[in-house]
Amino acid sequence: MNKVPSSREDLEILEGYFSPQLDVSVKLNTNEAPFPLPETFIRELGSEINKLELNRYPSRSASELCAAIASKELLKESEVFVANGSNEIIQSICLAYGGNGRSALIFEPTYAMHSQIAKVTGTRVIEGVRDNEFQIDKDAALEIINREKPELVFLCSPNNPTGNIENPELIDAILSELNSTGGLLVLDEAYKEFSESSFDLTVDDKSNLVFIRTFSKVWSLAGIRLGYLLAPEWCIQMMKSVSLPYHLDSVKQKVGVLALKHEKEMLREVIAIKEERGRVFEALRSLPVKVWPSEANFLLFKPETVDSYKLWEGLLEEGVLIRDCSSWEGLEGCLRVTIGSESENDSFLTAVRKIVE
Numbered sequence: 309m310n311k312v313p314s315s316r317e318d319l320e321i322l323e324g325y326f327s328p329q330l331d332v333s334v335k336l337n338t339n340e341a342p343f344p345l346p347e348t349f350i351r352e353l354g355s356e357i358n359k360l361e362l363n364r365y366p367s368r369s370a371s372e373l374c375a376a377i378a379s380k381e382l383l384k385e386s387e388v389f390v391a392n393g394s395n396e397i398i399q400s401i402c403l404a405y406g407g408n409g410r411s412a413l414i415f416e417p418t419y420a421m422h423s424q425i426a427k428v429t430g431t432r433v434i435e436g437v438r439d440n441e442f443q444i445d446k447d448a449a450l451e452i453i454n455r456e457k458p459e460l461v462f463l464c465s466p467n468n469p470t471g472n473i474e475n476p477e478l479i480d481a482i483l484s485e486l487n488s489t490g491g492l493l494v495l496d497e498a499y500k501e502f503s504e505s506s507f508d509l510t511v512d513d514k515s516n517l518v519f520i521r522t523f524s525k526v527w528s529l530a531g532i533r534l535g536y537l538l539a540p541e542w543c544i545q546m547m548k549s550v551s552l553p554y555h556l557d558s559v560k561q562k563v564g565v566l567a568l569k570h571e572k573e574m575l576r577e578v579i580a581i582k583e584e585r586g587r588v589f590e591a592l593r594s595l596p597v598k599v600w601p602s603e604a605n606f607l608l609f610k611p612e613t614v615d616s617y618k619l620w621e622g623l624l625e626e627g628v629l630i631r632d633c634s635s636w637e638g639l640e641g642c643l644r645v646t647i648g649s650e651s652e653n654d655s656f657l658t659a660v661r662k663i664v665e
Contacts, residue, residue, distance in 0.1 A: 322427060333627040334648065334655045339468070339499075339606050341528035342581070342648040346573045349566060356562050366558040373556075373564045377536055380568055387511050387538060389547040390556055390564065394498055394522045394535035397547075398425045398462075401518070401537075404546040405459050405492050406431030412460035413452060415444050417470060417638040419496060422462040434458055438638065442470040442600070446478045453485050461486060464496040466503050469633055469644045471602025473505050486516050492543070493517045499604035501526045501578050502585075513540045525605060526574050527567045534564050581605050585647045591657050595664055606646045608633070614664055616641045626659035 328337065374388040381388070391397050402425055406412055412426040415436040423433045434456050438444055453461065461482055465474040474495075483493050495509070497519055509517065518539035524530040534556075537547060567574070585602065592599040592609055599609040611619045616634040620643060623630055631644040645656060 316430075318427065318430070322424065328629065330624070330629055332624065332629045334652045335629050336646040336648050336652060336656060337629045337631040337644075338530070339525065339604070339646045340530045341525060341577065341605075342646075342652060343528055343577045345528050346570055349570050349573075352566055352569075353563060356566065357559060360558050360562065362558060364558075365554045366556060366561060368554055370556050370561050373561045374536075376565050376568045377538075380571070381538055383511055383538060384541075386541045386544060389537040389539065389544050389551075390561075391535055391537070391547075391551065392556065392560070393524065393533040394496065394520050395421055395425065396551075396555075397520050397535050397537045398422060398494075398496075399429065400547045400550050401460065401492070401494060402426050402429040402431050403550040404543075410460075411456060411458040412462060413456065413458040414462045415449070417442070417633075417636055418462070419464045419468045419498075422464070422496070426460070431460070438470075442467060442472050442638075443475065444478055446475070446481050449478065450481060450485055453482065453489065453491070457489050458491055460492050460494060462494045462496065464498075466499045466602070466604040468499065468604065469606065469631065469636075469639070469642075470608050471600060471604045471606060473503055473603050476507055479507070479509070483515065483517050491516060494520065496520045498522045498525060501575070502582060502605045503603035504582075505603060511538050511540055513542070515540070518543055523564060523567060526578055528574070528577070529563065529567060532560055532563050534560050581647050584650060584653055588645070588647060588653050588657065592660070595660065597660075597664065606644050608639070608642055608644050610642045611664055616643055619643065619660070619663055622663040623656070623659050626655075626662070628656050628659050630656070 370390050373390055375385045377388045378385045398421060406426055406429050408430045411432040411434050413434045413436060414422050415438055426433050436449060436452055463474050486493050493516055518537060521536050523534040589599060589607055596613040597609050597611050599607055620632045633639040633642045633644050
């Protein structure tokens with residue numbers, strides 16, 4: 309019998325990311341876009357893929373894609389880094405600025421992968437909290453930063469899974485403190501386009517602020533796994549230092565370039581999702597359900613007359629899959645539903661009414 313190698317002790321307590329992938333007719337649990345890609349995009353992509361030399365390694369710098377993103381964001385190509393989804397961006401940040409003897413501050417409840425990836429990279433996670441409306445107390449946050457001196461602070465705006473944006477005054481205060489202590493503020497903006505709010509924040513070589521964006525939501529490209537980082541050149545250089553060679557394949561790079569040429573079509577779909585979000589919100593408010601306002605493509609809600617897990621199971625029996633957040637700290641009894649197409653949302657609301665009324 310061989311002796312099986314032992315893993316790191318600090319990894320043995322980690323459970324990994326878990327979101328059920330079940331065969332149901334209505335999938336509203338992972339915040340994917342409900343609309344297919346434009347036909348013109350599909351045709352153009354097929355033509356471009358035929359031109360790719362797939363026997364050759366992809367461009368290491370992904371310069372064409374980075375330049376296209378930089379043009380959209382009014383930045384320099386050297387201020388853009390692309391990777392296999394926003395999670396690889398988070399991992400690269402933790403590899404570069406986290407690790408043994410270093411720490412990352414998060415504010416629960418928030419996107420689970422911030423803490424998960426930090427722990428995988430050996431980064432100590434410091435957990436701040438949010439109030440009953442999921443806001444962060446500025447003074448409490450600054451006190452933690454002053455005491456712990458974290459190398460990384462993660463904020464998610466709009467926040468997943470609660471849907472609220474972070475207060476601009478909070479962001480300014482945290483950034484000012486980190487500019488002094490040498491920490492990095494990571495603003496995860498995966499759901500930015502669904503928000504009615506806008507910040508006058510941008511990349512600045514003299515500011516310790518970086519932005520994470522993704523093609524998974526607005527661009528209907530969750531299956532491609534493509535994300536990007538907007539950051540000062542000194543940070544981008546560190547991302548390139550810790551990333552694997554040829555880490556972004558040729559197809560993915562071409563998909564990103566083509567997607568940016570269809571921005572108008574994608575933004576029309578954002579408008580449709582916002583309208584549906586308002587309709588679903590009002591419908592839930594008319595039921596015995598507490599629902600929180602959202603500036604993302606999902607809604608967090610809490611049933612008042614039935615057990616949340618029973619509601620989740622009941623919806624599943626009706627062919628509707630949503631996200632069960634009821635066991636998460638700070639989200640006891642809560643569920644999250646992605647805003648889908650009009651017909652998908654109707655199926656969800658019909659099933660909810662059947663169970664709670």
